[in-house]
Amino acid sequence: MSTPRPAAVIVLAAGEGTRMRSRRPKVLHAIGGRTLVGHAIHAARGAHPEHLAVVVRHERDLVAAHVNGLDPTVVIADQDEVKGTGRAVECGLAALPPDLEGTVLVTYGDVPLLASDTLLGLLAAHAESASAVTVITASLADPTGYGRILRDRDGSVAGIVEQKDATDAQRAITEINSGLYAFDAAVLRSALAEVGTDNSQGEKYLTDVLAIVRGRGLGVSAHLIDDLWQTEGVNDKIQLARLGAELNRRLVERAMLAGAIVVDPATTWIDADVTIGEDTVIHPGTQIHGATTIGADCVIGPDTTLTDVEVGDGAEVVRAQAVLAVIGAGASVGPFSYLRPGTELGAHGKIGGFVETKNAIIGTGAKVPHLTYAGDVTIGDGANIGAGTIFANYDGVTKSRSTVGAHSFVGSDSVLVAPVHVADGAYVAAGSTVTQDVGPGELAVARGRQRNVEGWVARKRSGTATALAAGKALAATAQQPLDPEQPPDAEQPTDAERPPATRHTDSEGGERS
Numbered sequence: 001m002s003t004p005r006p007a008a009v010i011v012l013a014a015g016e017g018t019r020m021r022s023r024r025p026k027v028l029h030a031i032g033g034r035t036l037v038g039h040a041i042h043a044a045r046g047a048h049p050e051h052l053a054v055v056v057r058h059e060r061d062l063v064a065a066h067v068n069g070l071d072p073t074v075v076i077a078d079q080d081e082v083k084g085t086g087r088a089v090e091c092g093l094a095a096l097p098p099d100l101e102g103t104v105l106v107t108y109g110d111v112p113l114l115a116s117d118t119l120l121g122l123l124a125a126h127a128e129s130a131s132a133v134t135v136i137t138a139s140l141a142d143p144t145g146y147g148r149i150l151r152d153r154d155g156s157v158a159g160i161v162e163q164k165d166a167t168d169a170q171r172a173i174t175e176i177n178s179g180l181y182a183f184d185a186a187v188l189r190s191a192l193a194e195v196g197t198d199n200s201q202g203e204k205y206l207t208d209v210l211a212i213v214r215g216r217g218l219g220v221s222a223h224l225i226d227d228l229w230q231t232e233g234v235n236d237k238i239q240l241a242r243l244g245a246e247l248n249r250r251l252v253e254r255a256m257l258a259g260a261i262v263v264d265p266a267t268t269w270i271d272a273d274v275t276i277g278e279d280t281v282i283h284p285g286t287q288i289h290g291a292t293t294i295g296a297d298c299v300i301g302p303d304t305t306l307t308d309v310e311v312g313d314g315a316e317v318v319r320a321q322a323v324l325a326v327i328g329a330g331a332s333v334g335p336f337s338y339l340r341p342g343t344e345l346g347a348h349g350k351i352g353g354f355v356e357t358k359n360a361i362i363g364t365g366a367k368v369p370h371l372t373y374a375g376d377v378t379i380g381d382g383a384n385i386g387a388g389t390i391f392a393n394y395d396g397v398t399k400s401r402s403t404v405g406a407h408s409f410v411g412s413d414s415v416l417v418a419p420v421h422v423a424d425g426a427y428v429a430a431g432s433t434v435t436q437d438v439g440p441g442e443l444a445v446a447r448g449r450q451r452n453v454e455g456w457v458a459r460k461r462s463g464t465a466t467a468l469a470a471g472k473a474l475a476a477t478a479q480q481p482l483d484p485e486q487p488p489d490a491e492q493p494t495d496a497e498r499p500p501a502t503r504h505t506d507s508e509g510g511e512r513s
């Protein structure tokens, strides 16, 4: 039998949540990268209702803005001064079409592990029994605090009694009300009209609907579920962490069933909206947040945090922190790299150790391997940025962009003062401060020339260990014939242009440098 679509889901989220001891409304606290009410909306959507309403009151504007930011089609229903879950549902119905017919599901905004499948199971059970009300129940070893399910001798559900209103015998009942229900819309509306507030809390209880419906001779059923986590609400920050850990356990298992290799599930945190490709290895201490998508055959971690990052197939990201970034297929990041928003690393590119990037578009196969700040820059395919390069993008007032063309080479310890453009196929000599554009095929050298002041140590540092060492070295060279072929300076490959005869000496012993 195929189950009809529910007419509506009403999510109750008007409660104050005082036990959270928080300035933030309870349902806006998050686990698994989603707020509690975000989880409730997600589960409700999975039941494909025609209408979805969220009932709000406490911090109404904050909650409403958040909910509509997640899903603008959700109807915000305001609960008035009358308290209780029954009143909340009444207010939810009032915000929906008055002629609403069919099944209405009621859920809570603070029960984050509820799955859509459970709501679909409730709908199927509700349809099959043709009851006017079906309530999800669970059997708890310690039912303290929950409403208890009252059953007749024949086992049929007679009603629900709240802990605070229950007799000792009723408190001994271990079958509890989860607070998740399926109702016939018309029956719900008319029964709520009969519910009063004559109870220990002076509230309009939704739970009273069951006995009223039963009194009319209509069917009331219970749908018992085993997975107790799905009915557990968050009331304080201990429960928030407990349910957060359980949710994570489930999300990590889901990732493994989808093909990821998670080395240490206990120290791996994966948010609800993350996807990970097959045979990608997640090493310990890794957090994967937000809308991050990771391709197949990647290596992520250890000790890596990715938030809203797209990682292509076969990429490697080790000990890195990245936010709103794209890491191309086969690229390599880390260790100790910080990718800030707007970073796009091309396929087979590299962002290495102690490199920070922001609004940096780095081409295919381009490399920024060591100790660099690359902010507001476009780096062409195959370019190489030497160790210690700084893209100085901020003059204290405005930020500007720089470019480095394809297959260009920026020597180590250079500063490129934005806006400056290094063309395709150009070089920048190590230690340059580049303030003017560099054309194709050119070498830019922008630094002071080296001059060596002969005898300076002997004059200014006589008697020191340095002076003694210098004296020894000079004596040794004086005894050796001069090697006519000076070995090339391996540390300075970009400085090929330096004429060998310009070795500058200053016998004046001046200290101008």
Ligand code: UD1
Residues within 6 Å of the ligand: 012, 013, 014, 015, 016, 055, 079, 082, 083, 084, 085, 086, 087, 088, 108, 109, 110, 145, 146, 147, 148, 160, 162, 176, 177, 178, 179, 204, 205, 206, 207, 233
């Ligand atoms: C309620 C049930 C109880 C059940 C338990 C399951 C009633 C009377 N009792 O008790 O049988 O075992 O849930 O967790 O329904 N809310 C509103 N407006 C209100 C009051 C509550 O929107 O005026 C919302 C809350 O935000 C929360 C949910 O309804 O999401 C439940 O409210 P709560 O106060 O926690 O109800 P309980 O006393 O726990």
Ligand code: MG
Residues within 6 Å of the ligand: 233
């Ligand atoms: Mg509660």
